[in-house]
Each structure stands twice: as structure tokens, then as C-alpha cells.
Amino acid sequence: MGEIREVRQSDAPRASVTVSAGGARPTLLPRKRRRRDRHSRKKVAFFHYAYYDVAFQFFVEHVLDADYVRLPRPTRRTLEIGSEHSTDYVCAPFKHILGGYVEALEAGANVLVQFTGFCRLTYYGELQEMILRDMGYDDFEMLNFSMVADHPFKDYVSYCKRVVNPSLSVPKGVANMVALLRMVELLDAYNDYYLANAGFEVEPGSFERAREAFFDDMRCATGRSEINQAYRHGMDVLRGLPVNKPAHPVRVGLTGEFYTAIDPISNLELEKKLLSMHVELHRAVNLTNRILHYSEENTRRSIADYVSYEMGPTSSLTIASAKRYMEEGFDGVVHSKSSGCTPEIDCMPVLQRLSRDFHVPTLFLSFDSQTSDTGLDTRLEAFYDMISMRKGRTL
Amino acid sequence: MTAGTPSRKRAFLGVDTGSISTKGVVIDEGGKILARSYLWTEGAPTNAARRVVDELASQLDRDRYEVVSVGTTGSARRLVGAMLGAQVIKNEITAHAVGTTFLHPDVRTILEIGGQDSKIILVENGVAVDYAMNTLCAAGTGSFLSSQAHRLGVEVEQFGDIAATSKHPANIAARCTVFAESDLVHKLQVGYEKNDVIAGLCRAVATNYLNNVGKGKKIQAPVVFQGGVSKNSGVVRAFEDELGMEVLVDPDGHLMGAFGAALLAADTPAAERRTFSWDVDDFEFRTREVVCGRCANHCEVVCVYKDDELIDSWGNRCERGAVRPKAR
Numbered sequence: 182m183g184e185i186r187e188v189r190q191s192d193a194p195r196a197s198v199t200v201s202a203g204g205a206r207p208t209l210l211p212r213k214r215r216r217r218d219r220h221s222r223k224k225v226a227f228f229h230y231a232y233y234d235v236a237f238q239f240f241v242e243h244v245l246d247a248d249y250v251r252l253p254r255p256t257r258r259t260l261e262i263g264s265e266h267s268t269d270y271v272c273a274p275f276k277h278i279l280g281g282y283v284e285a286l287e288a289g290a291n292v293l294v295q296f297t298g299f300c301r302l303t304y305y306g307e308l309q310e311m312i313l314r315d316m317g318y319d320d321f322e323m324l325n326f327s328m329v330a331d332h333p334f335k336d337y338v339s340y341c342k343r344v345v346n347p348s349l350s351v352p353k354g355v356a357n358m359v360a361l362l363r364m365v366e367l368l369d370a371y372n373d374y375y376l377a378n379a380g381f382e383v384e385p386g387s388f389e390r391a392r393e394a395f396f397d398d399m400r401c402a403t404g405r406s407e408i409n410q411a412y413r414h415g416m417d418v419l420r421g422l423p424v425n426k427p428a429h430p431v432r433v434g435l436t437g438e439f440y441t442a443i444d445p446i447s448n449l450e451l452e453k454k455l456l457s458m459h460v461e462l463h464r465a466v467n468l469t470n471r472i473l474h475y476s477e478e479n480t481r482r483s484i485a486d487y488v489s490y491e492m493g494p495t496s497s498l499t500i501a502s503a504k505r506y507m508e509e510g511f512d513g514v515v516h517s518k519s520s521g522c523t524p525e526i527d528c529m530p531v532l533q534r535l536s537r538d539f540h541v542p543t544l545f546l547s548f549d550s551q552t553s554d555t556g557l558d559t560r561l562e563a564f565y566d567m568i569s570m571r572k573g574r575t576l
Numbered sequence: 577m578t579a580g581t582p583s584r585k586r587a588f589l590g591v592d593t594g595s596i597s598t599k600g601v602v603i604d605e606g607g608k609i610l611a612r613s614y615l616w617t618e619g620a621p622t623n624a625a626r627r628v629v630d631e632l633a634s635q636l637d638r639d640r641y642e643v644v645s646v647g648t649t650g651s652a653r654r655l656v657g658a659m660l661g662a663q664v665i666k667n668e669i670t671a672h673a674v675g676t677t678f679l680h681p682d683v684r685t686i687l688e689i690g691g692q693d694s695k696i697i698l699v700e701n702g703v704a705v706d707y708a709m710n711t712l713c714a715a716g717t718g719s720f721l722s723s724q725a726h727r728l729g730v731e732v733e734q735f736g737d738i739a740a741t742s743k744h745p746a747n748i749a750a751r752c753t754v755f756a757e758s759d760l761v762h763k764l765q766v767g768y769e770k771n772d773v774i775a776g777l778c779r780a781v782a783t784n785y786l787n788n789v790g791k792g793k794k795i796q797a798p799v800v801f802q803g804g805v806s807k808n809s810g811v812v813r814a815f816e817d818e819l820g821m822e823v824l825v826d827p828d829g830h831l832m833g834a835f836g837a838a839l840l841a842a843d844t845p846a847a848e849r850r851t852f853s854w855d856v857d858d859f860e861f862r863t864r865e866v867v868c869g870r871c872a873n874h875c876e877v878v879c880v881y882k883d884d885e886l887i888d889s890w891g892n893r894c895e896r897g898a899v900r901p902k903a904r
Binding site for chain 2: 256537543560
């Protein structure tokens with residue numbers, strides 16, 4: 182005894198892990214790259230992400246100077262493809278994005294864009310590229326910003342040039358990048374007004390139609406002044422729509438994970454469902470508040486009684502926004518996440534404590550590829566009944 | 577049918593169609609229960625609702641009372657609501673909260689374990705302020721208990737009495753239905769007494785509920801326990817031991833959803849009220865599932881027919897899949 186015997190199930194080669202010095206080895210096998218045709222432009226596609234599709238199009242057409250492949254509206258098939266080729270336990274956004282990529286490649290895209298993030302998202306681009314190549318889609322390049330994350334600006338430029346367009350003009354691209362940031366701000370500002378008022382429209386569907394028209398206008402914008410003009414016109418139209426808003430409407434604040442809380446396809450049209458119950462909605466979690474105007478230190482300062490450390494990509498913002506909603510006297514807070522999202526699970530005990538301290542009910546929703554509409558409807562209806570009855574009693 | 581004579585008093589019908597059982601009550605304007613019915617759904621909600629309505633009709637003195645509005649709740653609320661022409665179709669959480677706070681105005685916590693779901697509702701000053709529902713797993717719900725009763729060869733109704741005879745309840749892992757079942761089999765195979773296993777099962781239902789549904793919720797007295805499982809005195813005792821406080825079980829606790837639906841129906845404005853004609857037996861109700869082929873989403877649209885006339889449909893995500901009844 183005392184001897185450690187190795188038990189092997191089969192003679193198949195075994196995986197091994199070694200640590201070697203130097204830079205990271207590429208996970209993908211080296212491939213022969215197709216020779217570039219000087220006269221063809223790259224066709225670039227993003228994944229589906231709420232209304233930011235409009236901004237992605239501007240980025241491709243005016244910053245990268247390439248063709249944009251606009252994805253069709255995701256359907257159940259998109260998610261089925263995504264789920265089929267993902268591990269079961271990966272978060273739902275991975276599946277949505279992967280399904281979207283397959284549809285993009287079917288639509289003729291040859292460059293796919295993936296962002297870098299503060300959670301597992303950082304690895305998703307590489308993993309998704311491997312999965313797509315295994316599926317047999319080989320004629321595409323990945324513009325995966327994780328590859329140049331934390332690099333100096335010139336690396337971003339050379340990466341974009343290498344993958345998409347070697348002749349892209351840097352001065353023009355930078356000017357348009359500034360315009361793009363403005364566009365994202367305006368899209369979010371427009372959406373904030375939409376969420377606060379669409380629940381009280383007099384003519385059903387009028388807000389939705391106005392919003393679609395606004396997005397179409399934005400898509401046509403080619404520069405900063407046209408972006409501003411589209412926004413001014415869109416807001417004029419939106420403000421002119423008749424609404425029937427009570428003096429004290431039921432107000433709900435939305436918060437949660439960065440993909441699921443924002444993307445209507447992922448959260449089964451949560452916002453639309455709440456708006457149809459005549460609720461004023463606010464959602465502080467958006468690109469403007471998390472990326473463009475964000476200070477982790479100051480955000481965490483505002484929740485210092487509850488949080489000492491940064492816990493993940495949007496944890497501080499999730500908690501800070503929920504706290505602000507509660508301080509402002511909202512009737513309820515809805516927290517949505519993809520199931521298994523660890524950073525957001527960590528937020529839940531804090532939100533429960535906030536909920537107890539401020540006496541504002543919080544509804545926790547978890548979405549995965551199996552989540553059904555019926556269960557969500559029941560929970561939302563019950564939540565609405567609860568907060569509106571409570572409001573009726575206290576007013 | 578007969579027009580409402582002014583001498584008849586107004587009454588309200590509430591039907592709660594759950595996964596396992598279908599409940600119905602008729603109440604008068606003061607909230608007193610005039611007729612009650614409790615039947616197994618047996619997988620056929622329309623049929624069960626029809627039988628419930630028949631049973632209520634036989635109990636109710638229809639010369640004295642006239643049902644002027646109908647409320648439905650439970651997982652088949654929409655279907656049964658379309659069938660009965662309900663004025664109010666409410667989710668079961670609201671119905672339970674409304675029903676319970678009417679009977680127990682001072683209640684702070686409502687524990688509810690039904691056939692396939694379980695929920696907790698926290699109440700402050702007679703208004704629900706927080707709730708939670710089990711999400712995916714059916715562990716510790718009524719259907720789990722009845723399937724285990726079947727395995728043990730006893731009626732689920734006897735669980736409470738059998739559990740009371742146990743001195744040393746077995747420790748059963750009830751985190752997951754599958755694990756609980758294998759643990760239960762294991763305990764029986766190694767020679768535990770049946771009554772100890774049953775008592776352990778009741779205990780496991782209570783702890784599992786408090787650890788999952790009740791997680792992070794502050795449970796304060798008075799506590800009311802309802803839903804089908806509240807009829808099981810073994811689980812009630814287990815809750816009392818776990819919480820260290822008295823747990824109230826209303827004799828009509830299993831009807832609370834239907835009672836709440838009837839109360840909500842009583843709140844409908846006079847303009848929407850319509851005399852209920854008790855004629856569901858005269859019609860045939862059919863449902864048909866249509867898969868919308870207008871995009872790749874393939875929404876499953878459910879159409880409800882009364883004889884051959886379409887009366888309602890749902891399930892479509894967008895306007896393109898909308899199937900509307902013909903305007904009458």
C-alpha cells in the first residue's frame with residue numbers, strides 16, 4: 182500500500198495542462214487567410230443588441246468605412262441555433278449572440294464583431310469564433326476587441342485596418358467616432374423619454390411607430406449635425422404625441438445584467454409588457470451610463486453603506502441605480518439577469534437588503550433559453566397588482 | 577335566460593383552475609361563501625371548470641341569488657375565463673393575497689404550496705409588499721407529495737396522521753425532487769419505519785420551501801398557510817417547528833384563490849356586470865393550437881372555440897399572428 186496507482190479508462194490520448202513562459206498561444210489553429218480582393222469591401226455584422234444596432238451601423242459605415250449587414254429580427258430559430266451549439270450552462274447572452282452570428286453569416290457577412298467585457302464576455306469572442314469554425318463556417322474574420330483590450334489606441338486602429346479595411350482614414354474615423362458617442366447618448370436619451378411615457382399613449386402603437394421612424398432617421402445620419410437633427414426631430418414628434426398620464430403614475434425602475442436587462446429579445450419584451458400595464462419605466466443601465474459617463478469610484482461612493490468592493494461588470498451600477506430608484510420613491514424595482522450570471526447573483530442579497538430598508542418591493546427575474554412567457558406574465562402581473570394596490574392605499 | 581329580478585341578491589363566482597385541482601366558490605356581497613367546490617383537474621381544465629360550475633349550481637339557491645360577475649385565476653385562468661365569460665382574469669398571487677387579507681386582515685406572511693408551484697407573500701397593513709415564487713423545480717409541491725404517497729402505498733390525505741405517529745423523523749434531502757426520491761427509497765431500503773420517512777418528508781417540504789422560496793424573506797407572525805398541501809397536518813407541524821411560531825390554516829385555505837377571484841369579481845364596475853347564465857353545459861368548448869407561420873418564431877397561438885365560434889385566442893408575440901374573434 183501507499184503506492185499511488187494510476188487508473189486509466191482507455192488508451193485514448195489524454196489532455197494535459199502545461200504552463201509555458203511568454204505570450205499567450207493562439208487558441209485557434211493557424212489558417213491560410215484568403216487573399217484580399219482590392220475592389221471588394223468587407224461586410225461587417227454585429228450581434229443583436231436592442232436599439233444599438235443603429236449605432237453599430239454608423240460605426241461600420243462611417244468609422245470602419247465598410248458595408249453593414251443588418252440582422253433580421255431574432256426569432257426562436259436564432260436562439261435554437263445558438264443553444265444547439267453552446268454548452269448548456271453558458272449564459273443566455275452567449276447563445277443569443279452565437280445564433281445571431283450564424284444568421285449574419287447566412288446573410289453574407291464576412292466580419293463579425295465582438296466586444297470585450299468585464300466578465301466572461303472577454304472570452305466569448307474567441308470561443309464563438311472556434312465554435313463557428315467547427316460548425317464549418319470558415320470564410321469570415323472576427324473583429325474581437327478582446328484581442329486589443331487595454332492596448333494603446335494605435336493598436337485598435339491597426340487591428341481594424343488589418344481585419345476590415347486597410348485604407349480606412351484615421352482622421353475621418355476619429356471624427357466620426359466622436360459623432361458616434363454622441364449618437365449613443367442621444368439614442369439613450371430618446372429611449373429614456375420613451376420608457377417614461379409610452380405606457381400612457383392615447384393611440385395604441387403611436388410611440389412604437391414614432392420610435393421606429395426615429396431609428397430610421399438615425400440610420401440615415403452621416404455626421405454629427407445630422408445626428409443632432411434627427412434627435413431634435415424625433416423628440417419633437419415624440420413630445421407631440423398625445424398621452425394620458427395620471428398625476429401619480431406607477432413607477433418602476435429597471436436594473437440588472439448588461440445584456441439581458443437591455444435587450445428586449447433576451448428579456449422577452451419585459452419593457453413592452455410593463456408599458457402595456459401603464460407603468461412609467463426608468464432604466465439607468467445603458468451604454469451612456471455604464472460606458473460613456475461612468476465613474477466606478479463615484480458610483481460606489483453612493484452605495485458605500487452597502488458595498489465596499491467592485492463586484493463585477495455592472496454590479497455597482499445595478500445596486501446604485503436600484504438605490505436611486507428607491508430613494509426617489511419608485512413603486513418597485515425589477516432586476517433581470519441571465520440565469521447563472523454570477524456578478525448579478527452577488528447583487529441580489531444587497532438588493533434584498535435595500536428593498537427591506539426602503540420598503541420598495543423588488544422583483545427578481547432570471548432568463549435563460551428555456552424561460553417561458555407565461556411564467557413571466559404571471560410574475561409581472563402579480564408584481565404590478567401588488568405595487569399598484571399598495572400605491573392606491575398610500576395615496 | 578331569466579332576467580335578473582330585483583328581489584334576487586347579487587352573488588359573485590370565482591374559479592381557480594390549478595394544475596392538480598380546480599376550486600370554485602360563490603360569495604355574496606358581504607364576502608360570505610355560499611357554495612364551494614373542490615375537484616381534481618385531471619388534465620382537462622375546461623371539463624373540470626364545467627364540473628365545478630355544475631356542483632356550485634346545485635349548491636346555490638338560484639332563486640335567491642344571481643351571479644353578476646365572474647373571476648378566474650390559476651394556471652388555466654385565461655382558458656376558463658374565456659369559457660365562463662369572466663370579467664376578471666387574475667394571476668393566482670394577487671387572488672391569494674386578496675382572499676387571505678380579506679379573511680385575516682392582520683396577516684403578515686402567506687405561505688402557499690399548491691400542486692405544482694409554491695409561493696410566499698409578505699403583507700403589510702393588508703397590502704402585499706413582496707412575493708416570491710418557486711422557479712423551475714417542483715420539489716416539495718403537492719404533486720411531489722402525491723407521487724411519493726403513491727410510492728409508499730398510502731393515500732396522500734393520510735400523510736398528516738401517519739407523520740404524527742413518528743418519534744424520530746428521518747432526515748430526507750429535499751433540495752431536488754430526484755434526489756429526494758432516491759434518498760427516500762434509500763431510507764426505506766435500509767429499514768427506516770414508514771411513518772418516520774413520511775414525517776421526514778413533511779419536514780423536508782417545509783425546510784425546502786423556507787430555503788428556496790422563502791430565502792431572504794423576513795417571515796413575521798401571523799402566518800397563514802394555504803394551498804392544497806396545507807391540508808397536510810404533518811407539513812403544518814413542520815412549519816411551526818421550523819418557524820417557532822403558530823401557523824394558521826383556514827378550513828377554506830385550499831379555496832383561497834377562488835375566493836380571491838370572486839372578491840375581485842365583486843369589485844367590477846356595474847357597467848361590466850352581466851348575469852351569469854349557468855349554461856356552460858349547453859356548449860362545447862374546444863381549443864385548437866395553431867402554429868403561426870408568418871416568421872421563424874413559430875408562435876403557438878391557442879384558439880378557443882365555443883361550439884364552432886372563435887371566442888378568444890392568445891400566444892402570439894406580434895400583431896401578425898393575431899387571430900381575432902369576428903365582431904358580433
